Amino acid sequence: GTVVCAGGGVGVAPMLPIVQALKAAGNRVITVLAGRTKELIILEKEMRESSDEVIIMTDDGSYGRKGLVTEGVEEVIKRETVNKCFAIGPAIMMKFVSKTTEPYGIPTTVSMSPIMVDGTGMCGGCRLTVDGKMKFTCVDGPEFDGHLVDFDEAIARSKIYEAQEQKMFERRHHYCN
Numbered sequence: 001g002t003v004v005c006a007g008g009g010v011g012v013a014p015m016l017p018i019v020q021a022l023k024a025a026g027n028r029v030i031t032v033l034a035g036r037t038k039e040l041i042i043l044e045k046e047m048r049e050s051s052d053e054v055i056i057m058t059d060d061g062s063y064g065r066k067g068l069v070t071e072g073v074e075e076v077i078k079r080e081t082v083n084k085c086f087a088i089g090p091a092i093m094m095k096f097v098s099k100t101t102e103p104y105g106i107p108t109t110v111s112m113s114p115i116m117v118d119g120t121g122m123c124g125g126c127r128l129t130v131d132g133k134m135k136f137t138c139v140d141g142p143e144f145d146g147h148l149v150d151f152d153e154a155i156a157r158s159k160i161y162e163a164q165e166q167k168m169f170e171r172r173h174h175y176c177n
């Protein structure tokens with residue numbers, strides 16, 4: 001069918017093999033690449049080789065069109081029938097792409113990337129809530145139904161890790177000096 005693949009920042013890299021496989025399987029693939037600025041748009045040439053259309057969105061309008069990834073996705077949805085969406089990028093980006101596709105009933109797959117420790121489903125570091133149930137990204141994912149992921153919880157958890165990392169860094173810096 002027709003698939004919209006939305007990639008933000010470094011999330012564009014893991015999206016490339018998905019785009020290539022979708023195209024090879026005979027789908028119509030529309031890729032939306034988003035970044036804060038022109039320099040952060042990556043793999044455009046490779047994406048063009050495997051996409052029927054590439055829409056580029058930058059926050060500052062320095063390349064492609066000025067706007068958010070969701071604007072590019074919604075433009076396609078309003079224009080034609082979309083059967084499936086993939087979104088890979090920062091959690092906040094995947095949250096809003098999922099919110100964009102949900103009212104249209106377009107199945108949306110996201111790829112979560114929380115901090116992982118053991119990667120075997122034992123430590124619980126990568127846990128998130130999907131459809132009200134606890135899941136481990138490392139063994140149950142990393143791909144999940146974007147309409148069922150509790151993104152707010154995932155974003156809050158990643159902020160806790162960032163704060164702890166910052167504290168550890170400051171402590172180390174203190175001892176080293």
Ligand code: FES
Pocket residue numbers: 115116117118119120121122123124125126127136137138139
């Ligand atoms: Fe430890 Fe997934 S990384 S449970």
